[in-house]
Amino acid sequence: MEYKRIGRFMGAVVCAGALISCSHAPRTEVYADGLQRSFPEAQETASEGILSFLEATEANNIELHSFMLLRHGKVISEAWWYPYKATTRQVMHSVSKTFTATAVGFAVDEKLLATDDKVISFFPDALPDTVSPFLQEMRIRDLLTMAAGFERTVEFTTDNPDWVKAFLAIPVVEQPGSRFVYNSYATYMLSAIIQKVTGRTVQDYLTPRLLEPLGITDVQWEKDGNGITVGGWGMRIKTSDMAKLGQFYLNRGKWNGEQLLSEAWIAEASSPHIFQQPDRTAEENAGDFFAQGYGYQVWMCPDGAYRADGANAQLVVVLPAKDAVIVTTSHTSQAGKLMELMWTHLLPRMYDKPISDDANGRAELSGKLSSLQLPSPFASSQDTTYPRNTTRAYQLEPNGQGFRSASFRFDKNGDCLLTLAGETASCDLFFGQERWNNGETEKAGAYYLVKRRNPAGMAPFAVSGFSAWTQTEQLSLRLLYLNDSQHETYVCDFKGDRITITCTNNVTGDVVVLRGSSDHSDDLTALTTALSVLAIGLLDD
Numbered sequence: 259m260e261y262k263r264i265g266r267f268m269g270a271v272v273c274a275g276a277l278i279s280c281s282h283a284p285r286t287e288v289y290a291d292g293l294q295r296s297f298p299e300a301q302e303t304a305s306e307g308i309l310s311f312l313e314a315t316e317a318n319n320i321e322l323h324s325f326m327l328l329r330h331g332k333v334i335s336e337a338w339w340y341p342y343k344a345t346t347r348q349v350m351h352s353v354s355k356t357f358t359a360t361a362v363g364f365a366v367d368e369k370l371l372a373t374d375d376k377v378i379s380f381f382p383d384a385l386p387d388t389v390s391p392f393l394q395e396m397r398i399r400d401l402l403t404m405a406a407g408f409e410r411t412v413e414f415t416t417d418n419p420d421w422v423k424a425f426l427a428i429p430v431v432e433q434p435g436s437r438f439v440y441n442s443y444a445t446y447m448l449s450a451i452i453q454k455v456t457g458r459t460v461q462d463y464l465t466p467r468l469l470e471p472l473g474i475t476d477v478q479w480e481k482d483g484n485g486i487t488v489g490g491w492g493m494r495i496k497t498s499d500m501a502k503l504g505q506f507y508l509n510r511g512k513w514n515g516e517q518l519l520s521e522a523w524i525a526e527a528s529s530p531h532i533f534q535q536p537d538r539t540a541e542e543n544a545g546d547f548f549a550q551g552y553g554y555q556v557w558m559c560p561d562g563a564y565r566a567d568g569a570n571a572q573l574v575v576v577l578p579a580k581d582a583v584i585v586t587t588s589h590t591s592q593a594g595k596l597m598e599l600m601w602t603h604l605l606p607r608m609y610d611k612p613i614s615d616d617a618n619g620r621a622e623l624s625g626k627l628s629s630l631q632l633p634s635p636f637a638s639s640q641d642t643t644y645p646r647n648t649t650r651a652y653q654l655e656p657n658g659q660g661f662r663s664a665s666f667r668f669d670k671n672g673d674c675l676l677t678l679a680g681e682t683a684s685c686d687l688f689f690g691q692e693r694w695n696n697g698e699t700e701k702a703g704a705y706y707l708v709k710r711r712n713p714a715g716m717a718p719f720a721v722s723g724f725s726a727w728t729q730t731e732q733l734s735l736r737l738l739y740l741n742d743s744q745h746e747t748y749v750c751d752f753k754g755d756r757i758t759i760t761c762t763n764n765v766t767g768d769v770v771v772l773r774g775s776s777d778h779s780d781d782l783t784a785l786t787t788a789l790s791v792l793a794i795g796l797l798d799d
Contacts, residue, residue: 298335302329303327309622321589321590323346323348323632330581341696348742356555358448358449377400381426396430401444409432414443419483421446421450421484447489460489474495478494479493480716501585507528507576530550530551530553531554532551532552533551547598562578571587644727649667651666652664658770663678673689687701690723703719
């Protein structure tokens with residue numbers, strides 16, 4: 259499993275913030291992603307508000323990976339926190355649901371199905387022996403609104419050979435459409451229905467209707483074991499692609515002057531059909547971004563706004579009253595707080611009339627955007643002189659991971675190539691010395707330890723490696739999976755001719771310990787030499 263080195267540190271990608279001129283005349287540029295760019299004040303938005311929003315996210319320890327703000331159809335501010343870049347595809351988690359619901363909208367427009375169609379009508383061969391009255395009544399609209407009639411959220415795994423059959427076997431304990439119970443497999447069923455009536459996966463069905471017209475390319479989307487797109491999660495796209503989805507909804511289904519999806523469907527999908535907390539008062543729900551109502555796989559927000567919402571704050575916030583779209587990718591449990599900061603800092607600075615130019619404010623914002631990167635994951639020891647131009651090789655004791663040897667190749671800068679070799683394959687992982695270094699690997703990360711997730715067809719995986727000597731003879735390595743926002747940590751303790759590598763991840767929290775010792779046999783020397791030659795070739799790419 260080869261890890262390819264791509265490049266050294268580069269500053270955060272900043273586009274709209276750099277479009278600064280001395281005049282206040284509106285300026286528009288079109289970038290390779292097809293989106294128009296302008297600058298904040300030209301679109302009645304204060305740069306100061308954007309800057310205060312970014313500073314507030316930092317003050318609240320919210321880890322953003324990218325941010326994009328569109329006003330009047332133009333990108334006016336955007337940034338990526340290195341090692342994330344404009345070209346990085348990130349997992350959308352439940353933002354995927356909104357794409358699946360959009361596919362349902364196209365199918366409704368094409369009269370392939372209707373939202374009142376009964377779910378069981380599409381799968382006569384997958385029904386349980388006894389079909390309950392509530393199951394008989396379950397409609398497509400009940401799947402769209404997370405009101406299938408289940409008592410609680412369900413979970414399947416890749417060990418289950420037939421998710422459609424498993425879904426239909428779940429007891430439907432109450433009237434479908436009566437109560438909101440969030441369920442990603444309801445969206446999976448929508449995907450399965452689309453595939454049933456069109457003969458295509460959701461992704462293939464959307465490609466000529468939505469993805470190609472909007473210029474959304476290089477899409478990845480997980481499938482189950484039967485080749486059905488999972489629908490409710492697992493889509494990987496770029497930040498600009500998320501922005502296009504939001505702008506498409508803000509345009510009420512129109513793109514570049516062409517009505518791709520009916521305005522009636524957009525209006526229906528973005529209206530509340532059910533409420534998450536119907537027993538609470540309006541005052542109790544007022545400050546809760548997760549209790550404003552739910553449409554067709556979109557969440558309602560205050561002030562007539564709505565959003566596509568994925569775990570860890572993957573957000574596409576559509577603001578019709580402001581003619582704006584806000585996009586974030588992130589890894590944080592504070593999605594509610596993040597949206598609160600949007601409403602506090604961004605919305606009040608979006609005006610409905612021309613505003614004065616603020617060249618100083620735009621320059622300050624541009625400076626902020628150009629310096630963004632993720633914080634260092636480790637504090638480096640000041641007493642350590644790290645090795646250069648050397649290799650340390652170890653024979654590992656038997657372990658459950660199947661690794662037989664570990665080799666550390668340090669180049670002239672102290673950057674480290676870690677090679678973990680097994681019986682039939684090896685894994686090469688490159689780590690920058692106290693900096694992120696981007697690359698890719700065939701090794702699936704901790705994201706796929708969740709058993710419903712399927713890595714088939716998803717490799718190679720974009721990664722970034724960071725290393726630091728955290729103690730004398732202790733090397734800490736962080737491998738960040740950029741597509742999935744998950745990471746693995748390897749703490750390597752060198753003691754004489756012994757090595758202990760403690761491996762953890764931020765998904766399951768499992769701990770794996772690899773132990774070994776230096777082996778100076780001829781066979782290992784030959785292996786080390788071969789690995790060093792390979793490493794030199796990789797480092798010189």
